[in-house]
Amino acid sequence: MRIQAIVVRIIRQFFRDKRTLALMIVAPMFVLFLMDLVFNGEQYEPHIAIDANVPQPFQDALKEADAHVTTMTKAKAMNELDEQQIDAFIEMNQTALRLTLEGSDPSVSKTVLMTVQKASQTLMPPAKQPFTIDAVYMHGSEDMALFDNFGPVLIGFFIFFFVFLIAGVSFLRERTSGTLERLLATPLKRWEIVIGYVIGFGIFTTIQASLISSFAIYILDMMMEGSFLYVLLITFLLAMTALTLGTLLSAFANNELQMIQFIPLVVVPQVFFSGLFNLDTMEPWLRSIGVAMPLYYGADALREMMIRGKGFEAISFDVYVLISFSLLFMILNVFALKKYRKL
Amino acid sequence: MAIQLQHVSKQFHKKEVIHDVSLEVHAGEIFGILGPSGAGKTTLVKMIAGIDMATEGTIHVLGSRMPNLQTMARIGFMAQSDALYGELTALENLHFFASIYGLKGKKKKERIEEVLQLVNLTNDMKKAVHQYSGGMKRRLSLAAALLHEPEVLILDEPTVGIDPLLRQAIWEELERIRQKGTTIVVTTHVMDEAEKCMRLAMIRDGRLIAVGSPDELKKQTGTTTLERAFLHFGRAYA
Structure with missing residues (x-):
């Protein structure tokens, strides 16, 4: 009342x-x-997990490109992605690099993509590149x-x-x-x-x-x-x-x-x-x-x-x-x- | 006896603002508390109304020790500032306070009409309060304090900033309310207002310097005005 x-x-x-x-x-x-x-966006050093089957030179090139790199199994990586402990996971899929991104922060996704591209370019001249990069988004999308x-x-x-x-x-x-x-x-x-x-x-x-x-x-x-x-x-x-x-x-x-x-x-x-x-x-x-x-x-x-x-x-x-x-x-x-x- | 104070003292941050005040207010009288500003009048009436608590001593109102929520429902309080909601109309303000005091339905409507008539604001009841003049606000505050037909009415400087004509009207109103059996406590620093009280307490620096009817106080000091009487009692304490 x-x-x-x-x-x-x-x-x-x-x-x-x-x-x-x-x-x-x-x-x-x-x-x-x-x-x-x-x-507008800003600079960030991505956390990338890689599968053991990714070639060693590429791993080194990633580190060179300012990424925090850890090796782990796919199952564990998917878990960590879900909990946002890491930003992306890379595995070898025949001749293609398969990249899975957490994806909810577009600036982070962009940085990951740029880092991976930079790493693959330092490894090989663009013309002879043996890998194609296949990006998959867990959340969000390229145009988020x-x-x-x-x-x-x-x-x-x-x-x-x-x-x-x-x-x-x-x-x-x-x-x-x-x-x-x-x-x-x-x-x-x-x-x-x-x-x-x-x-x-x-x-x-x-x-x-x-x-x-x-x-x-x-x-x-x-x-x-x-x-x-x-x-x-x-x-x-x-x-x-x-x-x-x-x-x-x-x-x-x-x-x-x-x-x-x-x-x-x-x-x-x-x-x-x-x-x-x-x-x-x-x-x-x-x-x-x-x-x-x-x-x-x-x-x-x-x-x-x-x-x-x-x-x-x-x-x-x-x-x-x-x-x-x-x-x-x-x-x-x-x-x-x-x-x-x-x- | 409506109100009884026994050895009441009040401290704020270790500073004593009320010092050992004992007094009694009889049922059905207009009791004045006279003193200069800063004497402790507001603190004293706030303690009687149950808003503030005495540091020492006891206060009884209508037989129960204050503060007490049940007794507070039987007290009407009009503060020094016009405690009204400016955005709302007079009617809405009164509806709000009536509900707070538990008035409902037909009874609530009747009381609101009655008090509006009493303070002569019926024609302006649909106006927002911020458009009111100072005098109208004072009258509305008084109306709000009367809504629940309190047995004890406490008014803190009710006529400050009000023109003489209106002041006269308010005092006539208080006399009418008193005749219905309400006990009224009113603070003032104006001497000619104090004359209108049946009994008076003179307060200086938080101390009670005299109590009695205006005539008694003048006779005791052999003076002709309350102002002289006040000065006389004040000197005795200085």
Whole structure:
């Protein structure tokens, strides 16, 4: 009953503030559209596994061309490809080199192809080349654009960013305008306020997440192999995490500007660990920081779903972690409100 | 007795803002808390309303020790700032607060109409609150505090920034509410407002310097105005 009152109030406020409503939905779409137009690639040293039947001179030539080369059986290599431990596997198939690529990151695929070509050219002049190269893609394809790879991360990031900011600021306003104190002078319980906010904003973020995901997938034609419903589930959970984290942190800001100061501290670092940049080039201790970041799980799940077309088993862990983050932030929020009323 | 404070002290970051205050507010009276800004009036009423907690001492409202959520449902509180949602209309604001206090259906509609009439905002109820003037916002805040027919009404500086005519109207309204049996606690730093209270507590630097009816306080100090009486009591403590 009381929770419902908060939910209805938040929804009404949203519809009055058309600009914020537009910011939450149109701004992410706009930035995704821009990213779609301008994206470029970067340098990367590929991890290539080779079958024992590949000639030794070719192996040396690969190493010469800056590849990390390991020898393994085909079965093991397929496994590692699936887990993204390696980028490609090469085997001899009569006179042709058969190249299997993991393929979900087009810049990596391109680098692998270039490395293999370079290696075979140093071995033989192009005219007399004994090998033909046969490339097979595990995920994705030759014409997958770089944006397809970054896309899922960007969807996750923008939803996280805007929900974090808007939820944080509106909860902060509740405090600076005195309405929070007014609410705490009523018999309203602290957890009822938190739940009211989660549901009120939850309804909005569901609409927001579905509009942004549909825009990216159906209008920008972003690669989409898995189920749309799972994509919605992940974006919704990511929004919930952003919402609960935003309202929690707003307790530690005194005005809107201080809320914005949390962006470089809390939101931007998550971008580095979201898979937008290649994590393999990072120090292991640095990489482990990503484990504490919600966006790391959200982006991972979105990629599994959109690029690799996996089922729920592949994202279940990410889903549970995101739910746990939201619950943890909600509980902490109930405690943070103690600052304003002990009871 | 509606409200009873016994040896109440309050510390913020080791700084004592309320020092050993004991007082009683009788049922059905308008009780004023008079003091300059920064004296601790707001802290005191927030503790009575159950938002803040005393560091030492006890506060009882309507027979139960504060803070207590059940008792808070029987208290109406109007804060110093107009705690209203600017994007929403007056009607929507009142609907929200009515639901928070558990009012439903027909009863809720009736109460909203009644309080809107009381503060004379019926004609502007569909306007967004951010278009309201300062005085209209104050009246709407008062209406929100009256929705659930509280037995104790706590008002923190209700007439700040309000023109004399409206101030007069609000005080007449408070008197009408009191006659229905509501106990009213009101803070003020304006002397002529304090005159209108049945009994007064004078507060300076977090200490209670005097309690009594305006006439008693003037008689005790042999002065003709409350301002002089306040200065007299203040000196005695300095």
